[in-house]
Amino acid sequence: MRVAPNRLVSGEAVSFFDLLQGSAWGLAVLLIGLLLLSLAPPRRICLWLTVVAATVLAVGLGIQAANHATQVVQASTPFARTALGSGLWLVWLLLGLVLADALQALRAGTLARLGVATAVLLPLGLMLVSGGADELSIMKEYANRSDEYWGVIARHCQIVALALLFTLAIGLPLGWATHRYVRVGRAMFPLLNIVQTIPSIALFGLLMAPLAWLAASWPALGRAGISGVGLAPGVLALTLYSLLPVVRGTLAGLAQVPSAVTQAAQGLGFSPAQLFWQAQVPLALPVVLSGVRIASIQAVGLAAVTALIGAGGLGSLMFEGLFSSAQDLVLLGVVPIVALGVLVDGVFKLLIARTRPATPNMESAH
Amino acid sequence: MLKPRYAWLGDKLLWAVLLLAALVFGLPHSEALFASLFPQLERPVYRQEPFTQLLWQHVLLVGASGAAAVLVGTLAGIWVTRPAGRAFRPVLETLVSMGQTLPPVAVLALAVPAVGFGELPALIALALYGLLPVVQGTITGLQAVAAPVLQAANGMGLSPWQRLRQVEGPLAMPVWLSGVRTSVIINIGTAAIASTVGAKTLGSPIIVGLSGFNTAYVLQGAVVVGMLAVVVDMGFERLARRVDWAH
Numbered sequence: 001m002r003v004a005p006n007r008l009v010s011g012e013a014v015s016f017f018d019l020l021q022g023s024a025w026g027l028a029v030l031l032i033g034l035l036l037l038s039l040a041p042p043r044r045i046c047l048w049l050t051v052v053a054a055t056v057l058a059v060g061l062g063i064q065a066a067n068h069a070t071q072v073v074q075a076s077t078p079f080a081r082t083a084l085g086s087g088l089w090l091v092w093l094l095l096g097l098v099l100a101d102a103l104q105a106l107r108a109g110t111l112a113r114l115g116v117a118t119a120v121l122l123p124l125g126l127m128l129v130s131g132g133a134d135e136l137s138i139m140k141e142y143a144n145r146s147d148e149y150w151g152v153i154a155r156h157c158q159i160v161a162l163a164l165l166f167t168l169a170i171g172l173p174l175g176w177a178t179h180r181y182v183r184v185g186r187a188m189f190p191l192l193n194i195v196q197t198i199p200s201i202a203l204f205g206l207l208m209a210p211l212a213w214l215a216a217s218w219p220a221l222g223r224a225g226i227s228g229v230g231l232a233p234g235v236l237a238l239t240l241y242s243l244l245p246v247v248r249g250t251l252a253g254l255a256q257v258p259s260a261v262t263q264a265a266q267g268l269g270f271s272p273a274q275l276f277w278q279a280q281v282p283l284a285l286p287v288v289l290s291g292v293r294i295a296s297i298q299a300v301g302l303a304a305v306t307a308l309i310g311a312g313g314l315g316s317l318m319f320e321g322l323f324s325s326a327q328d329l330v331l332l333g334v335v336p337i338v339a340l341g342v343l344v345d346g347v348f349k350l351l352i353a354r355t356r357p358a359t360p361n362m363e364s365a366h
Numbered sequence: 367m368l369k370p371r372y373a374w375l376g377d378k379l380l381w382a383v384l385l386l387a388a389l390v391f392g393l394p395h396s397e398a399l400f401a402s403l404f405p406q407l408e409r410p411v412y413r414q415e416p417f418t419q420l421l422w423q424h425v426l427l428v429g430a431s432g433a434a435a436v437l438v439g440t441l442a443g444i445w446v447t448r449p450a451g452r453a454f455r456p457v458l459e460t461l462v463s464m465g466q467t468l469p470p471v472a473v474l475a476l477a478v479p480a481v482g483f484g485e486l487p488a489l490i491a492l493a494l495y496g497l498l499p500v501v502q503g504t505i506t507g508l509q510a511v512a513a514p515v516l517q518a519a520n521g522m523g524l525s526p527w528q529r530l531r532q533v534e535g536p537l538a539m540p541v542w543l544s545g546v547r548t549s550v551i552i553n554i555g556t557a558a559i560a561s562t563v564g565a566k567t568l569g570s571p572i573i574v575g576l577s578g579f580n581t582a583y584v585l586q587g588a589v590v591v592g593m594l595a596v597v598v599d600m601g602f603e604r605l606a607r608r609v610d611w612a613h
Contacts, residue, residue: 104460202558206592304471330475
């Protein structure tokens, strides 16, 4: 917002000021308005105006950039490449911050937040779908790979989902065991901590050799998909990484169930199984889920690194871009990873809010 | 138990450091071992750069970016908990929590279009990503100082600077240190991946090995960088025990 946004960098930068004509003046006025609003006292009306101005500005800048790209490409050769300058990404980031800050100051509910998010993303999304932005080079990169692109995203999700499935299958019982038997925890946590410390790429590397050896020794395992490269070491490593947050969350969740509740349930004649499923699990669920949330966000990011060992996914686009210094390819890989991370974060936050017990807490029940 | 005179023999950190040194200096002489493990490889030991040099560059990269992150992050965290910067605290907290949903690899990849290939994007990405846990640790640590303690400090007539230095700082130290620890450990891992953007680090043997189907290189790089992370983490553990005055 405070930087002169470099709109399009195609060999040479086209700055926002070069594009100051027609509708762009409206955006410039909005920008100045936003600056003035930031000095205004934080009344509700000012904050709402800020939200509206930032939303329009974010959408307008995107459309403006896409339009200009179309003009440039039509004016010159069809092979001309137009990429969004880093200034525009920075402005988007700052606008996002302004929006988040204003919404927080307004104490806006989930519905209002969702509304604002839709207001920003829907027009930009429509523009992408309708082909209005097809001349931006990131979209050209997409057009080159459109047939495999969704498969790559699906692969990324598959790696994360498989790893989470294994993590939950192992981590939840393990968390319960650390709660029930202190000695299990004392043995497990140092081990899991060490795993968490080891850099992801090193863990992949360390798993490669033993898995390759396993596959070579027992061909049946190899036919089942276990090998030194590809999905197996990736999913295994992600599972190992995700275990610590999940086990820790499960332990914390079970530990914070008030003993008054367990005693009351026992007094009511609950069987151990009833006590577990009807009292402990519902009360522990939000904390367990926040552990799973951390694990999932981490897994979405780490799954990008699994591309280095041939597991595929969005990371493969990213690293291909890095190795061939094709910046738009890098973006094409990174943007969905970030979006996936934000999406997972949002979904889990919603789930956690939903599973909070209806009676607020024990203190207020007195 | 060992006699006090030989207590250093039970020092895990010392043994870990020795093991790391043995790996770095011993790997170039381990031709026979890796040749027997991977008979099909022509060159079973990574020799493009000596491991000592790679280790030094890795430590330098993490150290420089870590120092920048700690300096800026701590100052930012202190600033938003003072009356002067209080208004910026929500913005900073939003930025930190948003930033932490970003994977470190993505930050690294995004730094390349911005500044090009080489050591510089790695340095910038590591410093930026490393900021987040430090800021969070600083704010959380300062925030957790109990109000009666602050009131007592004010009552004793300490100036704001004295209060920060003599009361709040020491009390916030353990949480701050755990933030720094998270930051550095993440950055050791990210620095290894940074060899994909042209920085020479301990990740280089791994990347070279992966692209050349040389599992021995991968294993050598992975063992050294894993050991480095474990050693640094143990060092922080030691430090954390020293600043944990409450117990």
